[in-house]
Amino acid sequence: MLTSRDRILTTHVGSLPRNDKLTDLLIRREAGEAIDKALLSAEMDRAVNEVVAKQKAAGIDIGNDGEQQRVGFQTYVPERMSGFAGESKRKVGKDFAETPELIEQFMRRFPRRGKISNAPQAQAEVKYHDVGQIKDEIARFRRCAPKGTFAEDFATAPSPGIVATTLQNVFYDSHEKYLDALARELRHEYMAIHDAGLILQIDAPDLAMERTMMFQDLSEAEFVKMCELHLHAINKAVEGIPRDHWRLHVCWGNWEGPHEHDVALGTILPVLNATTAGALSIEFANPRHAHEYDAIRKAGWPKDMILIPGVIESTSNFVEHPEVVARRIAEAVAVVGDRERVIASTDCGFGTFAGREWVAGSVVWKKLKALREGADIASGRLWGKRSAA
Template sequence: KRPRAKDMGEFRIYARQLAQRLSRRPKVANAPQAVADVRYGTLDEAKAEAEMMQAALKAQKTQPLETFMTAPSPGIIATTMLNAHYDSHEAYVMALARELKREYRFVVDQGFTLQIDAPDLAMERTMLFQDKSLAEFLAIVELHVAAINVALGDIPREKVRLHCCWGNWEGPHIHDVPLADILPLLYAANAGALSLEFANPRHAHEYPAFKRYPLPSHMTLMAGVLDTTTNFVEHPELIANRLCEAAAATGDRERVIASTDCGFGTFAGSAYVAEDVVWAKLAAARAGADIATKRLWA
């Protein structure tokens, strides 16, 4: 059974309140497990999603410069849909990686940038691997990044961005692994952009990690400037401050993009932010990016 986050055992009143807030138990909390060799099956659902996205884009008066579709990392599938078949976690993760190749390639072939959602690279420190030592967890992160690269195959890294987070819920997060501990391992992913949380109060201080471990020359930082777990709408000036701090930490104003900490609807039944507030937050990000641009290019 997939364990609860470590925080839940220490903050029991919070855990009860969270359970009451969720209108229904998401399937991810009680997902099926692997009981035989994993096989991808058909791409029908991926095709339907791509067609829906393409139709929505065509309906817009203006077209974005770049569009992306998300897909899960091998590691987050392995830590959510547990292994009851393979001899080892490594064998399971790599089997998933080989099967995910089809979906990753499909997304790119449709003209989208591929965003790999990999919360396992940070969040699972307090979830499935909460009883492991830091060294053991870092070895797992290294394995999971290697699995991502297997799944990517020969997809050019400029068509890939990697999202890593500590779990998209409003909670204490006191056991989260520090960014500096995992950042060098994230750089090994064959991705052209790295999406990280910096808006929430548990990780807003971690920009100095880029001073210690400089961003590789081929990577862009997608800095989270919007908290996806609160209905507060960030002020554009605050967003500009965050972007300028990211630019200072990385040393390159041209390799920082305003982003969200995570998704606004991670899975059914877990939305924290109202839809109309989401749009207000995104508008604030646009305004904040304009302010930051004026400051950085003044």
């Protein structure tokens, strides 16, 4: 995993806006409709080429395929694993339960979208049966972004815990047994990414977001215990992958809402610090969690871990001023105590689910450009010179 030498590097969390044609094809495929495979393949080629070019133009150092080939960051899993059928009955999150008009706004704003709270459930033993799809994803990315296009390449995959909480279990005797099965099977995807030479990013919003979702009725102490269980499943699934070859993303849920019931970072930070990942990606730009650097300031930051702070908010069409970005980066460097172990990023993805993009596509690229400009300003101040282009 790269560390900076003379400037702050930039990356993002993974998903980027999909065009309307690709969105429609992905949603139809997820719904079980017959899709022209050649047409879908050609559209994926076009989409990945486009997001690679736009990441480069925006100044992203560590890039990916924008998750253009998936309908959702974790809901694509039933396409590659057997055992899933029917429909999960996910709890309504506290944000939406207490503010029902948000649900009405959501339905009006995103009338046609990939499955979110109604994804399939585990009705039989889960088995990863199609490594070919992840290999195809990687091969397409490599065609569109040959080695050297970015300073470093990454690919995302969901944590066992976020799959377990959104593709819910009606087969296994316990949540823990379901987690163990998912960790064992998702390892196939993790290893395919690692073996291809890409940095693996595991997306684990379950370690924070699920406090207000599936585990909203647990006490805080009980939720922390659940987080420990979920993190253990991740660490077990990546055994053998060196820490500097994978990073962990944690967030409180990528939606526009009050977030009043979010768990504090300080509560879960001891759990997160037990990860075997070489880098931790956390939200810090949204209004509810911009103060959370205080938790790191109090607890300290591991000397062998990179911080990937969100310095660009991912649900708002505001384009952050580069000076704001630079200030956020400076605060992150201050709590880590090392400018070379901070990589500037976004809070979360911009295309978490097909058809549910909070930020207009053209605005996303302006935000990523502001990320680079802010990182350059911060670099100039941190290194006491004009940063490298």
